[in-house]
Amino acid sequence: MRIALDAMGGDFAPEAIVKGAVIAAQEVDPDTTILLIGKEDVVKGLLQEYGYTGNSITVINASQVIEMGEHPTKALTQKPDSSIAVGYGLLKMQKADAFCSAGNTGAMLVGAMFSVKAVEGILRPSIAGFVPKLSGGFGVILDVGANADCKPEVLEQFGELGSIYAKYMLDIENPKVGLMNLGEEEGKGTMLTQAAYQRLKANPSINFIGNIEGRDLFNDKADVIVCDGYTGNIILKLAESLYDILNDKGIHDPFFDKFNYEAEGGSPILGINGNALIAHGVSSPRAVCNMVLQAQKMASSKISERFQKKFSA
């Protein structure tokens, strides 16, 4: 298996990424190769500096870098040899089984749409996030920012995408799908959630349990939480801020420690022809390593192929 990793993306790149790759090289399966994409001399220099002498990492040259603040579409057009463009090129040519980056989120999303593209039948690919559950494990919430405005049929597909991810990546049999709403009763909510409710309810391929509320985020009502990207982004950033607040206060607890974004690694882009993951810009080596391991599991669980099988006519 080959996991492509953008060495140049993130606030602490390339150092934190290369360090993360070195850790990951010890933890991936024996037959997995990490394709570390970036300026070859820089990346090789760092590998040497960190004393890496194994053969699980292959450096692939990319002469350009898309910076964190750049306009995604413009940057991808102007920088065809950027690490993100090269990574997606490998994914498209099936020279990589997954691609992950802690770089420019917009460029990762636009790059996916330009290169591997959305799975036929998928209206809007989605970025999924993870929320820790009080009873253990994680739930998946989507969308968390790729699609600020959504149509009801898009939310319905999020329920399907999330269900497949939860089943094969979080090992939840028959995952419960909840619609984030302002009340539990059917008929509550915005015009969007009211219409989405009816579609989710009528969809035989998911286990829809109805509306859930803000207070249900961390309990066991739903394993898959469906909402538009505006709402999901706010929820996820709010939840993540709790870790920092508790940490600052010196309060440590196994449950709240799971709010640390490092725990899960990256946020997968679901619904594209390939497995892609985006991590926080501030990602530490540990977070980068976890993203690589998550990418490996996505590839071996054939997540992208499962979407293709389900949605392509």
Place this chain on the structure above:
Amino acid sequence: MRIALDAMGGDFAPEAIVKGAVIAAQEVDPDTTILLIGKEDVVKGLLQEYGYTGNSITVINASQVIEMGEHPTKALTQKPDSSIAVGYGLLKMQKADAFCSAGNTGAMLVGAMFSVKAVEGILRPSIAGFVPKLSGGFGVILDVGANADCKPEVLEQFGELGSIYAKYMLDIENPKVGLMNLGEEEGKGTMLTQAAYQRLKANPSINFIGNIEGRDLFNDKADVIVCDGYTGNIILKLAESLYDILNDKGIHDPFFDKFNYEAEGGSPILGINGNALIAHGVSSPRAVCNMVLQAQKMASSKISERFQKKFSA
């Protein structure tokens, strides 16, 4: 000053409400009277049971009760002598300076629109909630559920309503208004937030500081957080659930203890011709007492009159 209180509304009514009124009677200003509305024999019996002998509470008879699960409009039409209808009647006739209830939220909202009505010029009255700030005090977030779907001009007015409330009730001079969004940069967000941003920015009567994100809920970026009622409801319920989670874990902290809904008492309905407050159905006597004190401050701060002055042509 006369504060009307619905004795019959709430999961633990009338006992918890009457107990709350008895506590409040000790804490309100000497010239304040609590008008306790409900079935006279029941309420008077409870006052006797709790040993109340003062003269700060006047019982006003209302023979009917709107239950928590009833349809608001139907219930108000069919029960003209319900405690909520009687309360709003007193507010409309200016025989009460404020009215508060822990009962049916929908009926409280519909009752406001039927009786005292929205202030002329106000597009949609709003229910405001409160979020504790790490630096101390509270911020105000609106809407938290009265208006699931909002138009940009409605969000603009929420900024104005919240600013007046924050200034006179939370004693924040020149309150900072933030628009809850999925990114900080201008141009980010949904079609709604993009349009609302431009209106808030152009409004000279508020101190608009731009977009804020989910992670900014508890910091000092904004004193007034503007969002649609769907989003605000989810945020508020999520924040409130943290208190229960921490409490269950035995984690106590002055900041997180402020997440206890009891701390602030009630959620004001802003933008109507009168001061009205809604409390949680589960309200304890302490929460009821705090709502009465909050109602007293709303009346003495002339919150409703300030809205009338600002918005009426």
